Amino acid sequence: MSRRRRGALSSVDEHVKAGLAVESDRMSAQVNGSARKEELIAAQGDLELAWAALREAMGAPDLKAIELKPIEPHSFPQGALDEEMATAANARPDLRALGQAQSAQGSALGAAKSDFGPRVSAYGNWEEDQSSIGGSGGNNWVAGVQISIDILP
Numbered sequence: 001m002s003r004r005r006r007g008a009l010s011s012v013d014e015h016v017k018a019g020l021a022v023e024s025d026r027m028s029a030q031v032n033g034s035a036r037k038e039e040l041i042a043a044q045g046d047l048e049l050a051w052a053a054l055r056e057a058m059g060a061p062d063l064k065a066i067e068l069k070p071i072e073p074h075s076f077p078q079g080a081l082d083e084e085m086a087t088a089a090n091a092r093p094d095l096r097a098l099g100q101a102q103s104a105q106g107s108a109l110g111a112a113k114s115d116f117g118p119r120v121s122a123y124g125n126w127e128e129d130q131s132s133i134g135g136s137g138g139n140n141w142v143a144g145v146q147i148s149i150d151i152l153p
Contacts, residue, residue: 009033119148 012029015021051065077084089095122145129137 116150121146121148 009026009029012021012026016023016026047068048065051063055061055063079087089099122143124141124143126139126141128139131137
């Protein structure tokens with residue numbers, strides 16, 4: 001019986017003795033511990049089968065199984081979300097590209113929204129008639145402001 005399992009069961013035993021838990025809680029803890037032990041045995045069997053399949057596939061019956069190392073715990077930084085997002089954006093080009101795509105979509109959305117509002121434009125034209133020896137001719141000019149409003153969606 002593993003140390004952790006014994007610790008969990010002894011903790012439940014103490015709670016039962018103190019009246020904080022009932023006998024069914026102890027039995028539930030024992031069932032849970034047995035289920036975890038069954039999963040461990042199944043995983044070890046799967047590992048042995050995988051090594052046997054590898055030996056067979058490689059044609060190397062003398063291949064020794066390598067001892068698996070436990071996964072080491074990793075502590076993640078506990079910084080502010082904005083700082084973490086900035087670090088991720090700098091470290092990952094896919095996030096940087098996503099940010100640029102979102103910015104481009106925002107610009108396109110702003111341009112599309114501006115098309116629904118009224119548009120004001122100014123125009124002008126100037127023309128001089130051909131001058132002659134006897135006179136300077138004439139000037140023609142036009143200037144205006146145009147306001148366009150979409151009345152249909």
